[in-house]
Amino acid sequence: MSKITGRDLGKGSEKIDPWKSIEVKNYEQLMKNFGIEPFGPVLKKLKNPHLLMKRGIIFGHRGFDLILKAIKKKEDFAMMTGLMPSGKFHFGHMILAQQMIYYQQLGAKLFVCVADIEAYNMRKIPMEKLRETAIEEYLVNYIALGLKPKNCDFYFQSDRSVPYYRLISMLGRRTTLNELKDIYGDISPAKIVSVLTQVGDILHPQLEEYGGPKPVVVPVGIDQDPHIRLTRDIAQRVKNEFKFFLPSATYHKLLPGLKGGKMSSSDPFSYISLTDTPEEVKTKIMKYAFSGGGNSIEEHRKYGGNTDVDVSFQYLRFIFEPDDKKLQKIKEDYESGKMLTGELKSIVIEKIQKFLTEHQKKREKAKDKVHLFLKE
Ligand code: TRP
DSSP: OOOOOOOOTTOOOOOOOOOOOOSSSOOOHHHHHTTOEESHHTTTSSSSSOOOHHTTTTEEESSTTHHHHHHTTTTTEEEEEEEESSSBHHHHHHHHHHHHHHHHHHOOOOEEEEOOOHHHHHHHHHHHHHHHHHIIIHHHHHHHHHHOSSSSEEEGGGGOOOHHHHHHTTTTSOOOOHHHHHHSSSOHHOOOHHHHHHHHHHGGGGGGTTOOOOOOOEEEGGGHHHHHHHHHHHHTTTTTSSOOOOOOEEEEEEEEETTOOOOOOTTTTGBBBTOOOOOHHIOOOOOOOOEEEEEEEEHHHHHHOOOTTOOOHHHHIIOOOHOOOHHHHHHHHHHEEEOHHHHHHHHHHHHHHHHHHHHHHHHHHHHHGGGGGGGO
């Protein structure tokens, strides 16, 4: 079999550029192309899998067996993730926050990186602005969602320690320009810095200064897979020098944008942010949420709706209807034509409004806790 790389996936298959928002049509094909393992078999071995796991939204993994083993034997393990502080915190980001909190409750040590160096280089956002967004949008929402300061190392790339930067610098000789071109296509100094920094993010929790070698899981959207592949390859190459465990990763499907395609931070009508007002939620769902319903009431009653493409239904499935039976009932009623698009939209609007009213109160309280996370 020929080697498959980040950009050249052959006819009809997807390319992954971690700096562009992508839309995946065929996850199965993608898993095959990149050698991502299905999550199903490991799901059965978790005592309390997260809803996102049970629903198949977290669909794949690399090396998750190490994490299972650590959980089972009550050994140290960590969860590492990073955030690009470039805009509003929306429901797409919330899916990752839920996983962070899930692992924290399971006993993992959390490493949460503000990718300010990456955002500065790749998105050309001023440093001060990045810091403000990271705190007011990301951190405040994480806290309101349940993230605790204990066992959570929240850091800015630009502020990290000498051992972290020493590691990143030493990774320079462990890859080649050709390899980077192969994975990322066009390559630039800004990308090289961002990529090596992210490899350092993922590997540094295993340095002695951060508690030594241990299994580390990185939950990501599929767009980050190029970085995961490179990091795992580099971890192999340094194994004589650093006794790193190969980092593990899980992959979640991307929450669809309101209009059905991808979410884009430049288009506020493509997402719902966690600071949107109840009126905004209503307008966004009513006016913009892509419907899988029939073109007319008659048609809908006759043929039913398509829940696979219906954004309101997908928001219930991803987040807002945790009860499987209720979700199934809505699915059946909508697909049979018994439930109309307007009715489905009302359900989701009500659920989101209720959630956000509570959440926004929690956000106010969370602001007093921010300092507990900013120790470095
Ligand atoms: N590149 C990631 C993004 O675009 C952010 C990031 C930086 C990251 N370092 C990381 C993600 C380490 C996971 C692990 O969102």
